[in-house]
Amino acid sequence: xxxxxxxxxxxxxxxxxxxxxxxxxxxxxxxxxxxxxxxxxxxxxxxxxxxxxxxxxxxxxxxxxxxxxxxxxxxxxxxxxxxxxxxxxxxxxxxxxxxxxxxxxxxxxxxxxxxxxxxxxxxxxxxxxxxxxxxxxxxxxxxxxxxxxxxxxxxxxxxxxxxxxxxxxxxxxxxxxxxxxxxxxxxxxxxxxxxxxxxxxxxxxxxxxxxxxxxxxxxxxxxxxxxxxxxxxxxxxxxxxxxxxxxxxxxx
Numbered sequence: 001x002x003x004x005x006x007x008x009x010x011x012x013x014x015x016x017x018x019x020x021x022x023x024x025x026x027x028x029x030x031x032x033x034x035x036x037x038x039x040x041x042x043x044x045x046x047x048x049x050x051x052x053x054x055x056x057x058x059x060x061x062x063x064x065x066x067x068x069x070x071x072x073x074x075x076x077x078x079x080x081x082x083x084x085x086x087x088x089x090x091x092x093x094x095x096x097x098x099x100x101x102x103x104x105x106x107x108x109x110x111x112x113x114x115x116x117x118x119x120x121x122x123x124x125x126x127x128x129x130x131x132x133x134x135x136x137x138x139x140x141x142x143x144x145x146x147x148x149x150x151x152x153x154x155x156x157x158x159x160x161x162x163x164x165x166x167x168x169x170x171x172x173x174x175x176x177x178x179x180x181x182x183x184x185x186x187x188x189x190x191x192x193x194x195x196x197x198x199x200x201x202x203x204x205x206x207x208x209x210x211x212x213x214x215x216x217x218x219x220x221x222x223x224x225x226x227x228x229x230x231x232x233x234x235x236x237x238x239x240x241x242x243x244x245x246x247x248x249x250x251x252x
Contacts, residue, residue, distance in 0.1 A: 001037045001188070002061075007046030026052075027235035029059050035182070036061045039135070062180060068134035074179035075141035076126070082141065085123035095120055107153050114149045138179060139172030144201035147171075166190045170198035178202065 003017040014022045028034040041064060042050040053059045062070075076082060085092050095116050102113045122129065122140055129137045139145065148167045155161045170189045177184040189195040 001039050001185075002045055002049070004040060004044040005046065007048045013046055013049060021231055024231065024235050026059060028239070029061075031235070031239060032060065033239060035180075037067060037180070038063050039067065040064055064134070067176070067180065068130065070179040071135040071138040071176060072130040074175065075130075075138060078143075078178070079122070079141040081119055082123045082126055085119065086126070092120065092123070111146070111150050111153050114153070115146050118145060118149065135176060135179075136172070138175035139168055142171040142175040142201070144171040144174070144198045147198065147201060162190060163194070166194040167198060170195045171201075174199060174202055 003013075005013065005017070007013040014020050014025050018025055020028075025034065029036060036053065036059075038045060038050065038053075038061060042054075053061050085095070099113055099116050099120075102109050102116075118140070129140065139148070144167070148164065148171055151167045152164050155163050166189060173184050173188045174195075176182075184195070186192050186195060
């Protein structure tokens with residue numbers, strides 16, 4: 001995800017945010033090893049950065065609006081309960097009756113009631129939610145939202161804990177990763193352990209594109225090769241080495 005902010009010099013923006021020079025990062029983009037995501041409107045990014053992508057057709061990128069559409073499509077296709085509740089009024093009626101009969105005096109029942117309200121609201125307001133919030137609402141339809149509801153009930157309101165925000169952030173970013181068929185950078189989430197816990201809720205589908213263990217395995221490969229990116233390693237050679245190590249690992 002491209003970072004908003006100032007462009008201070010030729011390479012400062014890229015080195016400061018990604019640890020890569022502009023020349024090297026763009027080489028990876030052209031090779032489609034990195035696909036930048038402009039998560040916000042282009043005006044909040046340095047003009048020298050976004051203009052380069054606009055004017056150079058060889059540099060693929062994803063716009064904020066494209067990310068919105070991809071997130072909405074992923075939510076619609078993966079959250080089956082949305083279609084069920086919209087197509088069958090009896091199912092919605094049954095949930096409302098269950099909601100009315102639930103005794104909210106226990107934490108468990110309160111969590112169940114919150115999840116039911118969240119499902120009903122998400123199904124009824126699907127188009128409106130994505131129209132107003134776009135990709136920021138992706139977490140609302142993630143498999144991990146019941147976990148987020150539980151965390152909200154488990155953490156005292158006045159504890160000033162960042163856990164509820166961390167869990168919701170992890171759920172959103174994992175949903176975005178699945179929506180665009182991409183990995184999830186751990187640095188997007190405040191706590192790596194929270195990301196791993198939330199990721200388990202996405203693991204029911206063996207075709208899932210988000211796999212924390214694969215990311216950790218790749219990191220181990222790079223550590224074993226004692227490789228860290230540096231300007232003295234040309235991007236094409238670096239990509240060849242990494243690709244070869246991945247092929248070798250897949251063969252194993």
